[in-house]
Amino acid sequence: xxxxxxxxxxxxxxxxxxxxxxxxxxxxxxxxxxxxxxxxxxxxxxxxxxxxxxxxxxxxxxxxxxxxxxxxxxxxxxxxxxxxxxxxxxxxxxxxxxxxxxxxxxxxxxxxxxxxxxxxxxxxxxxxxxxxxxxxxxxxxxxxxxxxxxx
Numbered sequence: 001x002x003x004x005x006x007x008x009x010x011x012x013x014x015x016x017x018x019x020x021x022x023x024x025x026x027x028x029x030x031x032x033x034x035x036x037x038x039x040x041x042x043x044x045x046x047x048x049x050x051x052x053x054x055x056x057x058x059x060x061x062x063x064x065x066x067x068x069x070x071x072x073x074x075x076x077x078x079x080x081x082x083x084x085x086x087x088x089x090x091x092x093x094x095x096x097x098x099x100x101x102x103x104x105x106x107x108x109x110x111x112x113x114x115x116x117x118x119x120x121x122x123x124x125x126x127x128x129x130x131x132x133x134x135x136x137x138x139x140x141x142x143x144x145x146x147x148x149x150x151x
Contacts, residue, residue, distance in 0.1 A: 043134060046107075046132050046133075046134050046139075047132070047134075047139070047141075049108065049132070050108050050130045050131065050132035050139070050140075050141060051130060051141050053108055053110055053130055054110055054128050054129070054130025054141055054142075054143055055143065057102065057110045057112065057128050057130075058112075058126070058128040058143045058145055061112065061126055061128065061145070061147075062126075062145060062147065066124070066147060066148075066149045067149075070099060070112075071114055071124055071126065071147070072098070072114060072116075073098060073113075073114045073115060073116045074098050074099075074114075075096065075098060077096070078115045078116070078118065079115045079118055079125070081096060081097065081098060081113045081114075081115065082113045082115055082125065082127045082144075083113070083127065083129075083142065097111035097112065097113050097129070098112060098113050098114050099111065099112050099113075100112060100129075101131075107132055107133045108130070108131065108132045108133075109130070109131045109132075110128060110129070110130050110131075111128070111129045111131070112126060112127065112128045112129065113126070113127045113129075114126055115127075119146065122148060122149040122150065123146055123147065123148050123149070124146070124147045124149075125144065125145075125146050126144070126145045126146075126147060127142055127143070127144045127145075128142070128143045128144075128145075129141070129142050130142075130143075
């Protein structure tokens with residue numbers, strides 16, 4: 001068994017450092033993906049809960065009788081009020097929401113506007129606007145519904 005040389009086994013310090021650097025780059029990439037995923041999930045959660053609150057209010061209004069008090073164009077601004085969320089209830093100023101905000105505090109709010117005899121006599125156009133705060137900015141969704149007096 002002479003003439004055989006025993007080789008040193010193991011890794012050199014340089015090989016270990018290179019492997020560790022490659023591993024850390026991979027871990028940092030996964031951590032970045034995780035942070036992005038958390039942010040996107042949070043945004044989706046806010047959007048879902050804001051839209052759900054808006055849909056809930058729309059379904060509540062759809063179930064009411066045609067002549068219910070919550071389905072009146074109380075400031076008389078008709079179609080001009082559709083799409084507006086300001087709320088001063090004065091028909092001499094800018095068009096505004098007929099009802100809202102509901103609830104009046106918190107990160108989510110719902111407003112609704114009613115236009116009578118639109119698109120035809122005996123019909124109401126109801127627009128429900130849901131708003132929520134995301135990173136200090138207000139985001140919103142709008143749902144429209146036409147209710148007929150004959151139904």
